[in-house]
């Protein structure tokens with residue numbers, strides 16, 4: 001009996017000695033690089049990412065620049081690559097300018113997943129070899145978002161009159177696609193609506209507010225504006241208020257910071273289109289983890305929208321999609 005027990009104990013020790021370190025035993029570090037750090041959208045995304053990291057025992061590093069700009073984002077990316085995380089989740093601030101900086105991560109063997117925004121055409125893993133190396137793109141459907149915005153604004157203005165898009169700057173996949181979807185829907189289904197030239201505000205709400213007033217001064221018959229992201233929308237709404245046009249110039253806002261509640265309740269903003277950034281962060285971390293532990297992952301994951309207006313903003317099932325601060 002003793003011999004059998006001793007042999008069994010030996011066998012267990014031998015198994016323990018030769019047992020390979022399972023991938024799951026390793027504590028992975030996943031870096032999340034947002035478009036900018038001081039934006040409720042990315043703060044909410046970080047929360048979702050942290051929830052997944054906690055559930056999976058992953059260390060999440062959140063590192064970003066204070067403004068939405070490739071010039072400040074690329075050095076952050078370089079610093080993150082130097083620390084060799086197991087994977088990088090990033091919202092690239094430009095479709096073209098982030099391709100080569102991100103290729104450095106890929107060449108260093110660090111898997112890259114883009115969240116919110118994309119590089120190249122946003123279609124990855126095609127074998128084309130251009131900017132298709134990220135493993136996955138996790139985001140809202142921004143063309144659809146632009147179409148929803150157009151329908152909401154057309155409805156608010158009785159399907160006729162002059163409107164324009166307040167946008168960030170060309171080259172950002174998300175806001176480019178929102179403008180594209182908006183213009184496509186207006187052209188196809190709202191012939192009574194004239195879309196004036198887009199105003200680019202560099203993600204500066206103050207600039208968006210003064211642009212609103214300038215456009216209104218040139219076009220006193222302006223009836224609506226689509227703010228294509230959080231700062232564009234806040235700024236455009238402030239501009240409408242400063243011009244004394246609350247309720248006359250209708251505002252459709254992309255994104256849902258907490259301040260949007262007041263703006264909806266006072267009638268300054270007609271509709272806000274909330275994205276689901278917490279889901280983007282959550283599925284970003286889950287996808288990176290799945291890849292790191294040998295699973296295959298979808299090349300694209302789409303998250304939804306919640307449409308907020310005066311009639312539903314008090315409903316907790318709606319207001320839970322307001323962004324964190």
Ligand code: T6T
Nearest residue numbers: 039041116174229230231255
């Ligand atoms: O609208 C979001 C994000 O989707 C976009 O890419 C950049 O702007 C926001 O972060 C809002 O400020």
